Amino acid sequence: MDKVRIATCSLAGCFGCHMSLLDIDEKLLDLVELVQFDRSPLTDIKHCQPCDVGFIEGGLCNQENVEVLLEFRRQCRILVAVGACAITGGVPAMRNGIDVRECLAEAYLDGSGIVNPQIPDDPELPLLLDKVRPIQDAVDIDYFLPGCPPSAEIIWEFITQLLAGKQPQLSQTSIRFD
Amino acid sequence: METAANSNGLKRVVIDPVTRVEGHGKVTLLVDEHNQIQQARLHIVEFRGFERFIQGRPYWELPMVVQRLCGICPVSHHLAAGKAIDMLVGAQKLTPTADKIRRLSHYGQVLQSHALHFFHLSSPDLIFGFKSDKAQRNVVNLLEQHTDIALKGVKLRKFGQQIIEAVAGKRIHGSIVVPGGVNRSLEPEQVRCFQQQMDAVLNWSKEALDLARTLYLSDREHADFGAIESPTLSLTGPEGEFELYDGQLRVKDEEGAILLDQIDNSAYGDHILEEVKSWSYMKFPFLKSLGKEQGWYRVGPLARVLNCHDMGYPLSEAARQELVDQCYPDNQQSALLYHWARMIELLYCSEAIGALLKDPDLTGADRIVTPGQRNPECYGIIEAPRGTLIHHYHINEQDIVEKANLIVSTTSNNQAMNEAVRSVCRQYLNGNPLSEGLLNHVEIAIRAYDPCLSCATHALGKMPLTVEMVTADGKLLGTISRSSQGASL
Numbered sequence: 191m192d193k194v195r196i197a198t199c200s201l202a203g204c205f206g207c208h209m210s211l212l213d214i215d216e217k218l219l220d221l222v223e224l225v226q227f228d229r230s231p232l233t234d235i236k237h238c239q240p241c242d243v244g245f246i247e248g249g250l251c252n253q254e255n256v257e258v259l260l261e262f263r264r265q266c267r268i269l270v271a272v273g274a275c276a277i278t279g280g281v282p283a284m285r286n287g288i289d290v291r292e293c294l295a296e297a298y299l300d301g302s303g304i305v306n307p308q309i310p311d312d313p314e315l316p317l318l319l320d321k322v323r324p325i326q327d328a329v330d331i332d333y334f335l336p337g338c339p340p341s342a343e344i345i346w347e348f349i350t351q352l353l354a355g356k357q358p359q360l361s362q363t364s365i366r367f368d
Numbered sequence: 369m370e371t372a373a374n375s376n377g378l379k380r381v382v383i384d385p386v387t388r389v390e391g392h393g394k395v396t397l398l399v400d401e402h403n404q405i406q407q408a409r410l411h412i413v414e415f416r417g418f419e420r421f422i423q424g425r426p427y428w429e430l431p432m433v434v435q436r437l438c439g440i441c442p443v444s445h446h447l448a449a450g451k452a453i454d455m456l457v458g459a460q461k462l463t464p465t466a467d468k469i470r471r472l473s474h475y476g477q478v479l480q481s482h483a484l485h486f487f488h489l490s491s492p493d494l495i496f497g498f499k500s501d502k503a504q505r506n507v508v509n510l511l512e513q514h515t516d517i518a519l520k521g522v523k524l525r526k527f528g529q530q531i532i533e534a535v536a537g538k539r540i541h542g543s544i545v546v547p548g549g550v551n552r553s554l555e556p557e558q559v560r561c562f563q564q565q566m567d568a569v570l571n572w573s574k575e576a577l578d579l580a581r582t583l584y585l586s587d588r589e590h591a592d593f594g595a596i597e598s599p600t601l602s603l604t605g606p607e608g609e610f611e612l613y614d615g616q617l618r619v620k621d622e623e624g625a626i627l628l629d630q631i632d633n634s635a636y637g638d639h640i641l642e643e644v645k646s647w648s649y650m651k652f653p654f655l656k657s658l659g660k661e662q663g664w665y666r667v668g669p670l671a672r673v674l675n676c677h678d679m680g681y682p683l684s685e686a687a688r689q690e691l692v693d694q695c696y697p698d699n700q701q702s703a704l705l706y707h708w709a710r711m712i713e714l715l716y717c718s719e720a721i722g723a724l725l726k727d728p729d730l731t732g733a734d735r736i737v738t739p740g741q742r743n744p745e746c747y748g749i750i751e752a753p754r755g756t757l758i759h760h761y762h763i764n765e766q767d768i769v770e771k772a773n774l775i776v777s778t779t780s781n782n783q784a785m786n787e788a789v790r791s792v793c794r795q796y797l798n799g800n801p802l803s804e805g806l807l808n809h810v811e812i813a814i815r816a817y818d819p820c821l822s823c824a825t826h827a828l829g830k831m832p833l834t835v836e837m838v839t840a841d842g843k844l845l846g847t848i849s850r851s852s853q854g855a856s857l
Contacts, residue, residue: 202414202416203439204436204438204440204442205390205391205438205439205440206436206438206439206440206442206540206541207439208439209439209440209484209539209540210439210539210540212484212488212525213526213529213539213540215522215523215525215526216519216522216523216526218511218522219511219515219519222508222511222512226508227506231385231387231389231390232388232488232489232506232507232508233387233388233502233503233505233506233508234387234388234502234503234505234506234808234811235387235503236384236385236387251414251415251416252413252414252415254392254413280436281433281436282416284421284422284433285416285417285420287421288417288420288421290417292420293415293417293420293421294415294417295420296417296419296420296423297415297420297651298644298651301419301642301773302760302771302773303637303640303641303642303773304641304642304644304651305641305642305643305644305660306643306644306645307644308644308646310644310645310646310647310648310649311646312411312646312647312648314394314396314411314413314647315411315413315647315648315649316413318415338436338541339439339540339541342539368538368541
């Protein structure tokens with residue numbers, strides 16, 4: 191049987207959701223029996239090929255995040271929003287109450303010990319969005335896994351049910367929102 | 369090689385994204401017709417704005433919010449903020465239980481992060497080869513081809529995460545500190561459970577160090593790979609001993625002579641400045657006394673192992689001495705020495721955890737000290753897995769954060785990573801057609817520093833932008849276009 195092809199990425203997140211996936215520990219051996227990893231921070235595949243499932247950590251804070259998300263939506267049959275930031279914007283969205291220019295000024299102009307103050311503006315740097323957004327603002331999402339981060343147990347429960355061809359039914363007690 | 373003398377007619381080659389690191393970075397190379405690299409830059413493309421949006425929040429939120437800078441080393445951020453808050457409330461000396469519980473959690477943090485970095489992220493390059501098939505260079509293949517090695521990494525990381533979970537309640541983004549102490553100590557049963565695992569953990573750690581050392585020494589070319597010279601910065605204890613949790617700042621020059629020593633945490637700003645460059649959201653720190661051209665420095669495992677004069681435990685100390693002999697008297701050090709140093713630290717963490725687990729204070733009930741004189745300007749400096757991490761806050765009388773300055777570990781390695789990239793370009797890329805395998809050499813130099821790019825910090829671009837939002841079946845949901853205030857949805 192062909193392995194299920196999955197892709198993962200972290201947008202405006204902290205990689206904590208990826209760490210929680212690795213927290214399945216020895217079950218990683220079972221996972222790699224079932225799946226093949228396409229684009230992911232764990233591999234050197236830089237762009238998505240057609241995949242069965244895509245897992246998105248983090249919200250949208252810049253143009254590059256949006257482009258990566260669109261690539262995942264185009265290439266992944268099922269798209270899963272993993273964790274608080276993907277679903278609500280999370281902690282990075284704390285900047286939404288403040289003008290983005292003020293945030294930049296604090297970091298690059300007015301902070302202590304700054305030399306050569308300037309706002310980085312090279313064309314190689316992606317454009318910031320004015321607000322940090324949840325990913326469902328930009329694309330359709332098939333499943334949501336809440337938590338900061340979702341526990342390894344719930345991620346594993348979700349993956350095993352999905353790979354078994356079931357509609358994942360997660361036990362309410364293992365879903366957490368902190 | 370930072371900036372091409374004339375960029376006209378140069379070809380742009382990009383590595384985007386840099387993979388098997390945490391966070392978002394890319395490398396751009398400008399190459400001339402003779403395949404000579406004229407410009408090489410590592411760009412950090414993330415901006416979060418923590419220093420601004422934390423303003424106006426009550427100080428007790430800091431440990432819970434700032435740890436969400438990084439899901440790999442949340443405990444380090446949590447503890448650095450906690451240490452700053454101790455200073456704020458005038459808790460000068462913690463109880464032995466609080467000090468040891470925090471140390472235990474941090475040794476667990478460094479152990480799991482180092483295991484992750486070496487086994488899950490970097491070892492595939494060293495084990496399968498720098499130019500091996502890109503589809504094979506990853507932890508999945510390692511699990512399939514070298515299950516014993518990969519499982520060692522998985523189990524070491526698991527042990528560190530379990531220590532964190534026991535202290536913090538969760539493996540990632542838990543809670544440990546309260547002002548002047550900790551919110552729980554361990555149960556005797558928990559200590560017994562960890563003690564039973566210690567023999568195995570110590571053995572895996574020794575084998576991990578042996579693997580890193582053997583891989584480094586297996587190829588003579590490794591000694592020159594991404595080699596650069598720079599001062600090194602870290603915390604050390606009062607006698608210059610190795611420290612991961614507390615201590616004062618020390619700087620050694622490229623030959624190992626002490627430049628600065630026992631610099632109090634509150635004086636970091638007298639010695640470290642940060643330069644902004646237009647092409648990266650990550651700033652470039654340097655030592656004020658040496659200036660921005662000469663004063664950039666390195667932090668992290670190699671810097672710590674070189675800066676201290678004793679690890680304090682027999683196995684890691686013996687390993688340190690062997691590594692130091694590899695590094696000096698040469699002024700330049702290979703980027704790959706970071707992996708070796710990282711595994712020495714992993715062994716240190718195992719030894720230190722083993723020692724702590726024998727200490728009755730871990731199960732003590734005396735967890736919090738009474739606050740004293742309040743200090744509205746407060747500092748917390750810690751050695752995070754990737755290096756010296758500096759938190760600095762101003763808190764007003766209403767307990768509200770007025771100002772924050774965070775210099776995260778990876779930021780201090782910014783120039784070093786850029787220089788290591790340029791070193792690799794000179795050594796391997798110049799004059800050759802740029803194959804995928806050669807470009808991986810550039811990433812290998814970056815990976816050695818274990819950068820945490822989401823911790824590190826981001827701009828209003830100049831390009832007009834319109835992005836279409838589409839569903840899986842191609843239905844157009846809407847468009848995003850840039851307004852004068854950045855882009856808006």
